[in-house]
Amino acid sequence: MIEVLNFFLNSLVFPGLLFASLVGLLYIGVDRKVTAHMQNRIGPPIWQEYLDFGKLMGKEDITPRAAQSVLFNAAPLIALGAVVTVMLLLPVASPQPALTAVADLIVIIYLLNIPAICLMIGGYSSGGPFGSVGAARHAVQLFGYEFAFIVSIIAVIVRVGSLDISAVVGYQAQRGWILLDWRLVPALIAMFIGAQGKLLRVPFDIPEAESEIVHGPLTEYSGPKLAIWRLVYDIETLVIAGFIVALFLGGPVTHTIGGAQVPGVVDFLIKTFLIVLVTTVVRNIMARLRIDQALKFYWTFGAFLAILSLVFVLVVP
Amino acid sequence: MTFVLPVGPQHPSLKEPEFFRFEVKGEEIVDVDIRLGYAHRGIEEAFSRRNYKHNVYLAERICGICNVVHSTTYCQTIEQLAGIEPPERAKYIRTIIMELERIHSHLLWLGVAAHQIGFDTLFMLAWRDREEVMDMRELISGGRVHSATNTIGGVRRNVKLEHIPEMLRRLDKLEKSTGYYADLWGSDRTILARCSKVGVLSKDDAVKFCAVGPVARASNLKLDIRRNDPYGTYEALSFDVVTESEGDVWARGTVRLREILESIRIVRQALHELPSGPLRVPVELKIPPNETLERTEAPRGELVYYARSNGTETPERIRVRTPTYGNFASMKSMFIGGTVAEIPIVMWSIDPCFGCNDRATILDARTGKVSVVNFKQLKRWRR
Structure with a gap:
């Protein structure tokens, strides 16, 4: 009974849906504020995403006739389910994820x-x-x-020698952050480049380039379904930041400052926030690439860095 | 298999309604069909129903961005028609405002171009510096966009002596920031990746399709009405006609940015050499039958006004040919062979102003059908 209750608590409250949405929406709010300041604007308040989400949720649910299908309606919900599940598999409050011994890094990648x-x-x-x-x-x-x-994830896996994410965090608790290992620095850069593309941020916001193709796949979505897509995007930002933290920045660490214990989740929030800030800065200092240029960049520069790291890890003891 | 990608009449990359029907094969553009007329307002007909004085305001409202050059060209046309010469000081003040307008138009272009390639930070910063020009124009005329300075026979507002130091200070600031943007435009890798070798218009094509303004100059055509057919005070002022040889979007941007620096030079000279004297001369508005053609260099290229008078206070006919219209023909050769991702930036690279452009379109209001009218039909309608 307790186990079932715990599962629901985990997936719906902490670190699942509620926690992830609150933090994710707040991060994107901060992202918008930082962007505004970089662009010499005042920008919206940092809680603007909550307001936007609430407003979209309250709108009428309209589906264009050409789009009426189960797939169109189910897509945002499945995506939301997937990102919230990743939250359960990430170490958020302690080195152990909320769902232990269920899945490894391969599942997270999927x-x-x-x-x-x-x-x-x-x-x-x-x-x-x-x-x-x-x-x-x-x-x-x-x-x-x-x-x-x-490939950058594989480089980390080879270094640690385990597919289990809590083992990766445990390894870093003993031997220091993987970020500080020079062999894996190229992998970290490749990971950031990959994350920028995964999160559809400039210079890789090509699929939803607003001046070219309106809003890409989201063009026909409106109302609550668009709200869920926004939520998915915001949680995905948090999830990928959390994933990088777990792989490279030592995951959540419990500190003791002046006798008081600071829980691991605070450490997690600070580290993920810094990673979100880095992606925000990058997205504000560049123009959008074209799809062929982006592909070329990934397969030359990105792939090169990742493979370089893998070779270092394999060759240099 | 090709499919149709509609861009317009409502689309985020268009600032005004116009319809572009792209045929695309995957990402590649195979064909493009341009349909104009969505912003038609019947202004040319309205010209021949108002008197010469009222028409100044109408000319100013053809385009918001380049309102001064429209009203200046209109006033110059009517002055030529009536055979009067505006005072020297008025010509200098017109030059100053027109050049400020060029700066503001080109900075606006830079901002929107940056937005089209997804560089929103540059967009915001360029528009921040554009405020300097708007403030200068406010100093002179009281209006940040619409200046309402011109009138037939001269100008209505003066550049006061106490404004000159303030304007010079703002020009210095503007020169510095424009220099920075010019550097950035030439060195930022993502900008180069998106703009260089994109939407190329060769010199031959530019001649063939009668390109005008910065589009022609970016294809290495030394075409500037200020130099080729000087009007106002331009003969007395020294400036370079900026040209680039690449003919791509990047070259069009570079031409515009370097032109801002030239415009700053011109404004400085005009402020230093500003002669004293009256602002305008009285005009008799009953103009005897006559006809004339006047052209000027608007920020977007050659602007042509044709006017015919008939002895009354209203013109019989005013025809306006805007630079955007002159550049539409060259657009097709810029697009074909490119990719969908290039559409916004290439479209914006001619700095289109559809509000200027759409004045003479035949539209069947009853059926809503768009049909091509051939010469025979046109002749039949004339009878």
Whole structure:
């Protein structure tokens, strides 16, 4: 009984849906504020995302006739399920994830791809040219960033010698952060480049380039369904930041400052916040690339860095 | 298999309604069909129903961004028609405001171009510095966009002596920031990746399709009405006609950015050499039958006004040919062979102003059908 209750508590409250949404929406609010200041604007308040989400949720649910299908309606929900599940598999409050001994890094890699695939399905089933072009671009981009992303994860796995994420965190607690290991620094950079593409941020916001194809796959979405997509995007930002923290920045560490114990979740929040800030800065100092240029960049620079790291790890003891 | 990608009449990359029907094969553009007329307001007909004085305001409202050059060209046309010469000081003040307008138009272009390639930070910063120009124009005329300075026979507002130091200070600031943007435009890797070798218009094509303004100059055509057919005070002022040889979007941007620096030079000279004297001369508005053609260099290129008078206070006919219209023909050769991702930036690279452009379109209001009218039909309608 307790186990079942615990499972629901984990998936719906902490670190699942409620916690992830609150933090994710807040992070994107901060991201928008920082962007505004970098652009010499005042910008919206940092809680603007909550307001936007609430407003979209309260709107009428309209589906265009050409888009009426189970796929179109189910895509945002499946994506939301996938990102919340990843939250359960990440070490958030302690080195142990909420769901222990259920899944390893391979599953996380799979789950992290589901939002992108749902977005593509949503775009293709929306029945509009902007949705189709956006989905096609996303498919191409997926094959670009995913290689660099996965090879950098493999480099970490080889270094640690385990597929278990809590083992990766445990390894770092003993031997220091992987970030400080020079062999894996190229992998970290490749990981950031991959994350920038996964989160559709400039210079890789090609699938939803607003001046070219309106909003890409999301063009035909509106109201509550769009709100859920926003939520998925915001949680995904938090999840990928959390994933990088677990792999490279030592995961959540419990500190003791002046006798008082600071829980691991605070450490997690600070580290993920810093990673979100880095991606925010990058997205504000560049122009958007074209899809062929992005692909070329991923398969030369991104893949090169990731493979370099893997070779270092394998060759240099 | 090709499919149709509609861009417009409502689309985020268009600031005004116009319809572009792209045929795309995957990401590649195979064909493009441009349909104009969505912003038609019947202004040319309205010209021939108002008197010459009222038409100044109408000319100013053809385009918001380049309102001064429209009203200046209109006033110059009517002055030529009536055979009067505005005072020297008025010509200098017109030059100052027109050049400030060029700066503001080009900075606006830079901002929107940056937005089209997803560089929103540059967009915001360029528009922040554009405020300097707007403030300068406010100093002179009281209006940040619409200046309402011109009138037939001269100008209505003066550049006061106490404004000159303030304007010079703002020009210095502007020169510094524009220099920075010019550097950035030439060195930022993502900008180069998106703009260089994109939407190329060769010199031959530019000649063939009669490109005007910065589009022509970016294709290495030394075409500037200020130099080729000087009007106002431009003969007395020294400036370079900026050209680039690449003919791509990047070259069009570089031409515009370097032109801002030239415009700053011109404004400085005009402020230093500003002669004293009256602001305008009285005009008799009953103009005897006559006709004339006047052209000027608007920020977007050559602007042509044709006017015919008939002895009354209203013109019989005023025809306006805007630079955007002159550049539409060259657009197709810029697009074909490119990719969907290039559409916004290439479209914006001619700095289109559809509000200026759409004045003479035949539209069947009853059926809503768009049909091509051939010469025979046109002749039949004339009878």
